[in-house]
Amino acid sequence: xxxxxxxxxxxxxxxxxxxxQGIEAAAPAPVTPSGIIRPFIYGAAALLFVAGxxxxxxxxxxTQDDQMEQVELLVPAVPSEEEHAAQPTKExxxxxxxxxxxxxxxxxxxxxxxxxxxxxxxxxxxVRVAAETHQPKPSRQPSSQETRTGTTTIGAADPPSExxxxxxxxxxxDETPPVTPPPIQDTPSDxxxxxxxxxxxxxxxxxxxxxxxxxxxxxxxxxxxxxxxxVILNNADITDFRMQIYTREGVLLFESTxxxxxxxxxxxxxxxxxxxxxxxxxxxxxxxxxxxxxxxxTLLR
Amino acid sequence: MVVQDEKEIIEGCKKGRREAxxxxxxxxxxxxxxxxxxxxxxxxxAEDVLQEGFIKVFTSIGQCKKRSRxxxxxxxxxxxxxxxxxxxxAGFRFSEELEGMPETVQxxxxxxxxxxxxxxxxxxxxxxxxxRTVFNLYEVEGYSHAEIAEMLNxxxxxxxxxxxxxxxxxxxxxxxxNKP
Numbered sequence: 001x002x003x004x005x006x007x008x009x010x011x012x013x014x015x016x017x018x019x020x021q022g023i024e025a026a027a028p029a030p031v032t033p034s035g036i037i038r039p040f041i042y043g044a045a046a047l048l049f050v051a052g053x054x055x056x057x058x059x060x061x062x063t064q065d066d067q068m069e070q071v072e073l074l075v076p077a078v079p080s081e082e083e084h085a086a087q088p089t090k091e092x093x094x095x096x097x098x099x100x101x102x103x104x105x106x107x108x109x110x111x112x113x114x115x116x117x118x119x120x121x122x123x124x125x126x127v128r129v130a131a132e133t134h135q136p137k138p139s140r141q142p143s144s145q146e147t148r149t150g151t152t153t154i155g156a157a158d159p160p161s162e163x164x165x166x167x168x169x170x171x172x173x174d175e176t177p178p179v180t181p182p183p184i185q186d187t188p189s190d191x192x193x194x195x196x197x198x199x200x201x202x203x204x205x206x207x208x209x210x211x212x213x214x215x216x217x218x219x220x221x222x223x224x225x226x227x228x229x230x231v232i233l234n235n236a237d238i239t240d241f242r243m244q245i246y247t248r249e250g251v252l253l254f255e256s257t258x259x260x261x262x263x264x265x266x267x268x269x270x271x272x273x274x275x276x277x278x279x280x281x282x283x284x285x286x287x288x289x290x291x292x293x294x295x296x297x298t299l300l301r
Numbered sequence: 302m303v304v305q306d307e308k309e310i311i312e313g314c315k316k317g318r319r320e321a322x323x324x325x326x327x328x329x330x331x332x333x334x335x336x337x338x339x340x341x342x343x344x345x346x347a348e349d350v351l352q353e354g355f356i357k358v359f360t361s362i363g364q365c366k367k368r369s370r371x372x373x374x375x376x377x378x379x380x381x382x383x384x385x386x387x388x389x390x391a392g393f394r395f396s397e398e399l400e401g402m403p404e405t406v407q408x409x410x411x412x413x414x415x416x417x418x419x420x421x422x423x424x425x426x427x428x429x430x431x432x433r434t435v436f437n438l439y440e441v442e443g444y445s446h447a448e449i450a451e452m453l454n455x456x457x458x459x460x461x462x463x464x465x466x467x468x469x470x471x472x473x474x475x476x477x478x479n480k481p
Contacts, residue, residue: 007418008441012331013338015348020326022352027322027359 208285209236216298219265227262228297230281240290241283245297248278259283265299274301311371314362322359329372330355333379339425339437340383354382380442384452387430424474432467439464 210233217228228245232238238259245254245263253272254263265271277299282292307328313321333354337347357378365374425433434453438444439460444452449460 005441005443008335008339008421010332011335011418011422013334013344013347015330015334015351019330019334019348019352019355020323023322023326023355023359024319026352026356 207291208287208289209238209283209291210234211291213279213281213293213295213297215296216300217265218300219271220301227264228279228299229256229259229262232259237286238283238291239286242281244280246278246280247272248276253277265301271301272299274299307371311362311365314359317359325358325371326355329375332372333375335422336376336379337383339422339441340380340387340434342426342430346386350379350383350386353386354379357382376442380438381452384434387434391430421475424471427474428467428470431463432470435460435463436467436471 212231212233214225214228214231217225219226219228229243241257241259243254243256243261243263244252246252253267256262275298276296278294279297280292280294282290284290310321310324310328314325330351334347334351337350337354338344341347341350354375358375365371425436428436435449438449438452439446446457446460446464449455450457453460455463
């Protein structure tokens with residue numbers, strides 16, 4: 001009996017090659033010696049990931065305070081008395097005097113630059129004027145905060161002082177739009193293009209071109225809303241049309257120089273993700289006045 | 302000599318060296334496949350179980366302290382993998398427990414040495430899955446009824462009755478063969 005049992009146990013069948021191939025594909029190598037190291041590695045990786053994310057956040061969202069702080073640190077700080085006493089330069093005695101002055105000077109200068117960047121009045125920056133001066137109405141502020149959900153105009157939000165009944169739906173630009181359309185400079189804390197109380201408003205005149213930009217379109221090839229382009233409401237003639245579509249990160253996806261040449265939601269022929277994109281449109285009317293605006297558009301599928 | 306080499310192979314496997322894994326596989330795959338084949342219905346299923354079993358072996362070989370009886374450890378893994386597989390595809394379909402029946406003394410049905418192993422294996426495989434599994438576990442692997450009951454999640458009585466029936470049927474099947 002035992003002999004049979006042993007013979008059965010010793011019985012051998014040669015497996016086909018596919019078995020080892022499957023094992024090779026699936027078996028871990030190297031094998032972690034114990035169940036402790038692998039979780040440890042995962043934990044360390046998670047920590048690194050969190051640290052990386054934290055650093056990324058820290059160094060990409062530099063605020064005004066940070067800027068000033070960093071500049072202050074860069075200013076040659078008051079060196080320790082001992083250090084300068086040791087140096088055989090005449091800086092030593094002068095140092096104390098100068099350095100008492102320097103901090104304040106140091107503060108002033110960077111403060112200027114800090115102010116300049118953080119004041120950030122878009123209107124005061126040369127290139128932005130093009131985008132700003134033609135912002136029609138003074139009372140943009142409240143309406144710019146609203147979120148537009150359709151292509152309907154904002155008639156209700158506009159104060160009665162506005163002469164023009166139809167307005168281009170304000171597309172509130174994000175607080176910190178990372179996109180940088182070439183003609184418009186981007187700055188760290190970018191307020192909405194239209195929300196500029198300090199820019200001298202142009203006289204409230206009626207624009208020759210009344211136009212709208214949809215804030216969403218569905219590129220699903222159903223013949224309806226398949227292309228993104230602005231709509232000239234009053235059939236006014238325009239020239240020098242230019243439209244650019246960017247991702248939120250500032251990657252240029254599409255450019256058109258003709259009003260009828262809309263964006264079909266692709267990049268290099270491939271459909272892009274349904275998400276929010278940035279448009280920048282500019283043109284002139286027959287009198288040569290230029291219009292330029294940026295906004296968001298959501299691509300739906 | 303062989304033991305020394307095997308120890309090196311096992312150490313290599315613990316470090317995850319592919320060539321060590323292949324050597325261990327070459328040493329034992331044949332026996333393990335034969336084991337799986339006794340439990341499964343087809344050779345293809347048996348190879349699937351073999352593959353899965355070896356993957357488990359290589360994954361957890363680091364935790365195996367028994368350096369000398371690696372084969373027994375591997376067999377345990379293979380048996381459990383086979384049982385899991387059988388359970389997943391069809392369950393064991395155990396027949397009714399024979400409660401309270403006196404255990405008739407049954408000589409072990411193991412045939413004499415002259416029987417071809419292949420024929421025996423074929424006959425075992427012809428058994429219904431419940432009989433076959435218990436028979437394999439008890440007669441070949443050497444588990445006790447208590448252990449079998451736990452592995453298959455049945456009562457000890459069920460294990461005993463399944464074994465009894467397996468032996469009966471095997472005897473029937475092998476009668477003709479054994480006739481001198």
